[in-house]
Amino acid sequence: MAGKSATEIDQRAGDRILGFRLHAGLSRREVAQALEVSTSQLKKYEDGVNCLKINQIPILARLFNRKIEDFFDPDExxxxxxxxxxxxxxxxxxxxxxxxxxxxxxxxxxxxxxxx
Structure with missing residues (x-):
């Protein structure tokens, strides 16, 4: 979302995305293509600089063979x-x-x- 700063939650989600991607053995390009974003945009998600769109989480969950709730802390x-x-x-x-x-x-x- 343009103009909206990433939060601590976005940063933790970015850490998870990076970890899940590496664990799945997928390249940044493969994940970016699945999300229909550029590799630089995916890097911003992984770095917690930009906010991930809510509709992208199910795509990532399927891609990484994870549950949607794996992207969030239990207290969140x-x-x-x-x-x-x-x-x-x-x-x-x-x-x-x-x-x-x-x-x-x-x-x-x-x-x-x-x-x-």
């Missing part, structure tokens, strides 16, 4: 809630809403809230 990954977590939270919300409804109903019965 978003955690996705499980169905059990979501269901538990929904159950808690349901209980709270029932309590609120019960309090409103009791207040109406006690005349604290007018019904008209």
């Amino acid at each position: 990954r978003m955690s996705v809630p499980t169905a059990d977590t979501i269901n538990g939270e929904l159950a808690d919300i349901t209980v709270r809403l029932r309590r609120i409804a019960d309090r409103i109903e009791q207040a109406v019965r006690n005349g604290k809230i007018p019904t008209h």
